[in-house]
Amino acid sequence: MTGAAEMALQPRRFANCVVLSPGGRVDHQNAEGLRAALAPHLAHCATGRDAVVLDCAQLEYISSAGLRILMLAAKQVKTQGGKMTVAAMQPVVAEIFEISRFNLVFQTHDTVRQALASLSPEALAAFGS
Amino acid sequence: MSRPHEPRVGRIRAFGVLFLALLVAASFAEDFPGRQWLRYELFDAYQRIAPRERASAPAVIVAIDEDSLERYGQWPWPRRLIARLLVEIGEARPAAIGLDLLFPEPDRLSAADDELLAVALAQRPTVLAIAGTGEARGVNNLYSAAAFRVTGADPLPFVDRYPRALASIAQIDGSAASRALISAHVDGAVRSVPLVGAIGDTLFPGFGLELLRLASGVTAISVTVDAGGVSKVSIAPDVPTPVDSNAHAWIRFSRHVPARFVSAAEVLERRVAPNVFESKVVLIGVTGIGVVDQALTPHRERVPGVEIHAQLIENIFDGQLLSLPSSARALERGLLVLGGMVLLFVVPRARPLPAVGIFAALVALTAALGVRAFDSYHLLIDVAAPGLGLTLLFGGLLAATLGESERQRRALREVLEHERFAAARLAGELSAANRIQLGMLPDPAQWRDARLEIAALMEPAREVGGDLYDFFKLDERHAGFVIGDVAGKGLPASMIMAIGKALMRSQMLRGGAGLGAVLTRADAEIALDNRESLFITALAGVISLDDGRLEIASAGHELPWLLRAGEAPRSIVVAGGPPLGALEGYAYDVETLALAPGDTLVLITDGVTEAMDKQGRLYGRQRLAALLATIAPGAPATLIADAIRDDVARHADGAEPADDLTVMVLRWRGN
Numbered sequence: 001m002t003g004a005a006e007m008a009l010q011p012r013r014f015a016n017c018v019v020l021s022p023g024g025r026v027d028h029q030n031a032e033g034l035r036a037a038l039a040p041h042l043a044h045c046a047t048g049r050d051a052v053v054l055d056c057a058q059l060e061y062i063s064s065a066g067l068r069i070l071m072l073a074a075k076q077v078k079t080q081g082g083k084m085t086v087a088a089m090q091p092v093v094a095e096i097f098e099i100s101r102f103n104l105v106f107q108t109h110d111t112v113r114q115a116l117a118s119l120s121p122e123a124l125a126a127f128g129s
Numbered sequence: 130m131s132r133p134h135e136p137r138v139g140r141i142r143a144f145g146v147l148f149l150a151l152l153v154a155a156s157f158a159e160d161f162p163g164r165q166w167l168r169y170e171l172f173d174a175y176q177r178i179a180p181r182e183r184a185s186a187p188a189v190i191v192a193i194d195e196d197s198l199e200r201y202g203q204w205p206w207p208r209r210l211i212a213r214l215l216v217e218i219g220e221a222r223p224a225a226i227g228l229d230l231l232f233p234e235p236d237r238l239s240a241a242d243d244e245l246l247a248v249a250l251a252q253r254p255t256v257l258a259i260a261g262t263g264e265a266r267g268v269n270n271l272y273s274a275a276a277f278r279v280t281g282a283d284p285l286p287f288v289d290r291y292p293r294a295l296a297s298i299a300q301i302d303g304s305a306a307s308r309a310l311i312s313a314h315v316d317g318a319v320r321s322v323p324l325v326g327a328i329g330d331t332l333f334p335g336f337g338l339e340l341l342r343l344a345s346g347v348t349a350i351s352v353t354v355d356a357g358g359v360s361k362v363s364i365a366p367d368v369p370t371p372v373d374s375n376a377h378a379w380i381r382f383s384r385h386v387p388a389r390f391v392s393a394a395e396v397l398e399r400r401v402a403p404n405v406f407e408s409k410v411v412l413i414g415v416t417g418i419g420v421v422d423q424a425l426t427p428h429r430e431r432v433p434g435v436e437i438h439a440q441l442i443e444n445i446f447d448g449q450l451l452s453l454p455s456s457a458r459a460l461e462r463g464l465l466v467l468g469g470m471v472l473l474f475v476v477p478r479a480r481p482l483p484a485v486g487i488f489a490a491l492v493a494l495t496a497a498l499g500v501r502a503f504d505s506y507h508l509l510i511d512v513a514a515p516g517l518g519l520t521l522l523f524g525g526l527l528a529a530t531l532g533e534s535e536r537q538r539r540a541l542r543e544v545l546e547h548e549r550f551a552a553a554r555l556a557g558e559l560s561a562a563n564r565i566q567l568g569m570l571p572d573p574a575q576w577r578d579a580r581l582e583i584a585a586l587m588e589p590a591r592e593v594g595g596d597l598y599d600f601f602k603l604d605e606r607h608a609g610f611v612i613g614d615v616a617g618k619g620l621p622a623s624m625i626m627a628i629g630k631a632l633m634r635s636q637m638l639r640g641g642a643g644l645g646a647v648l649t650r651a652d653a654e655i656a657l658d659n660r661e662s663l664f665i666t667a668l669a670g671v672i673s674l675d676d677g678r679l680e681i682a683s684a685g686h687e688l689p690w691l692l693r694a695g696e697a698p699r700s701i702v703v704a705g706g707p708p709l710g711a712l713e714g715y716a717y718d719v720e721t722l723a724l725a726p727g728d729t730l731v732l733i734t735d736g737v738t739e740a741m742d743k744q745g746r747l748y749g750r751q752r753l754a755a756l757l758a759t760i761a762p763g764a765p766a767t768l769i770a771d772a773i774r775d776d777v778a779r780h781a782d783g784a785e786p787a788d789d790l791t792v793m794v795l796r797w798r799g800n
Contacts, residue, residue: 027739028788029787063739064616065616067616067685067708071662071664071711072662099685100686100708101683101705101706101707
């Protein structure tokens with residue numbers, strides 16, 4: 001099976017927010033790796049618990065297979081009553097989000113700071129310190 | 130060898146054991162065709178490989194040779210000349226004189242000659258020849274000078290027996306001290322001579338044995354007979370004379386030795402040293418051309434018959450006679466079984482060439498054993514029989530082994546065939562799925578409205594993909610089109626693609642609420658039963674064929690490209706929403722554009738932009754834009770579609786495509 005290549009997300013916690021930073025390219029070869037890496041963080045992303053920020057500063061490209069994983073994540077978080085935002089996309093990724101209208105699926109922010117600010121003051125405080 | 134081979138080895142061995150048992154059973158049968166011939170050929174081979182060396186010279190032949198016949202006239206000689214010869218020989222005091230000659234008629238010239246010979250014979254220890262015959266002119270009233278002391282059964286049924294004998298006339302015959310049979314056993318070659326035979330019911334000694342008896346002064350020859358035949362013939366306990374059951378002695382032949390011979394002419398002229406005959410057995414025979422009785426030895430030499438008797442005497446004297454031990458058969462069978470077991474162990478496991486080597490070594494060993502037994506122990510062991518048996522067994526085993534591996538190869542080939550068949554069937558299923566996928570797509574060649582030029586192609590990736598395109602008339606003035614891509618592969622993606630395409634077309638044909646509502650409805654339907662969480666990116670549009678008005682909406686799909694005369698190719702931003710099935714209940718916006726006559730829309734799926742080369746580099750939008758820029762305005766739509774496909778293939782440079790590739794080109798020609 002393709003798509004199972006591992007992916008490191010380098011999670012950083014700011015108060016009740018977890019910032020995940022996928023890097024490089026996400027396509028059909030490593031989309032499942034992204035899914036697996038996201039899974040434990042998504043499990044805690046629910047009402048009254050963690051919020052997730054996807055920091056896309058290192059993400060160079062995402063294919064439709066990768067978008068599908070993000071869509072699955074969005075659906076799961078929505079069901080759990082959690083919040084998940086996308087931040088700091090490079091122009092290419094931003095274009096992909098625009099074309100595929102995934103900017104309608106996720107809230108997007110120009111920076112991680114803005115994303116955290118939209119989620120919780122505590123997180124913003126923790127990020128700022 | 131590995132264990133998986135054991136069952137077949139077992140099968141071959143079982144066959145081999147059966148075969149060997151059959152061969153052992155066959156070895157009891159004496160008379161199968163060629164057996165005797167094979168035995169004799171083998172025995173002759175022993176003789177040739179290890180010929181006897183003439184050690185002592187107990188017998189001397191006085192040869193009435195070519196020289197003698199030249200000097201003293203043609204045979205038969207006057208009997209006074211024979212008498213003179215006997216006198217000359219007798220001067221040297223030989224132990225015995227044997228005349229390998231017959232005088233069946235009175236002398237042609239003078240009765241006095243017969244008398245002279247009779248006197249000469251009577252005065253010396255002489256043995257006259259008699260020959261067994263079935264002819265009526267033979268006699269059957271002879272008596273044997275040698276006494277026989279028989280122990281056990283009657284030897285008559287076992288020994289060579291003739292009804293009558295050719296003998297010399299009574300006057301001569303009666304003068305000699307003894308008479309003996311000169312008949313030898315001839316089967317192609319002379320191999321054995323009888324030590325005892327019979328004329329009628331009377332036992333007679335063989336010529337050589339009788340001469341030795343006479344020379345040694347023994348009166349009786351003892352003969353022992355048991356149920357199997359004659360077991361022993363002897364003139365003295367210390368002179369071993371092994372015989373076969375027919376009382377034949379098997380001679381170990383030397384090659385022809387001229388030193389055995391003395392010319393009768395030299396004897397008559399006293400040119401021979403006296404001690405040549407002293408205490409020897411002297412044989413007189415005719416060797417001259419034209420009269421000679423000749424015999425073929427196992428050495429394939431033609432020698433005068435008299436030399437055979439000389440050889441026998443030498444054999445007895447030197448203890449060189451060969452024996453066929455009664456245990457020989459058991460020994461031969463033992464060799465067969467032993468060698469057979471070696472072959473049974475080795476052949477089914479070995480490759481053919483080493484197996485042949487081991488077989489050859491086994492046969493060589495058996496042959497060496499036979500030669501050694503012959504040379505050192507004067508034993509005639511028939512190793513040809515076990516050798517032949519081993520050869521047959523080896524052939525059988527080899528055939529069985531090769532047959533078995535051929536059978537295995539065939540079985541393996543069948544498995545491969547089966548796998549190939551299964552693979553072909555799977556490919557068939559896949560290609561069937563591909564055919565369904567492709568078959569669901571409309572054929573641009575069937576489009577019959579000149580106002581709109583349509584080209585479309587899809588290149589499915591190896592796995593079943595989920596690209597789709599569609600175009601159709603909504604009514605006389607409107608054409609609808611859809612291009613889509615299911616995120617994901619395999620049959621579920623195919624199913625969603627089929628559902629999505631059917632949904633879109635039916636929704637669009639129903640019309641009424643507009644393109645946005647069509648997408649919203651499709652989005653909801655796809656989200657409804659979508660456990661795989663697949664989604665479809667799609668681009669749907671309606672072209673007004675009369676005036677070029679274009680309604681277009683995107684559900685998260687690759688942007689379309691617009692080729693317009695005098696302008697650079699550009700991707701047009703299209704209103705819309707997220708992919709179908711991604712967000713439920715989304716209200717899709719619709720974009721409206723006005724096409725000029727000749728305007729060309731190029732719709733693609735990400736199989737184009739995300740096509741990768743072997744280094745993982747994407748085809749990308751820039752390259753697409755560059756390609757489109759090279760296309761002349763008004764170039765046929767199909768040419769544009771093909772150009773894109775070919776350029777992508779050039780980029781991939783043999784890399785396996787990961788996704789379906791779909792291109793649809795629409796050109797409004799104006800009304």
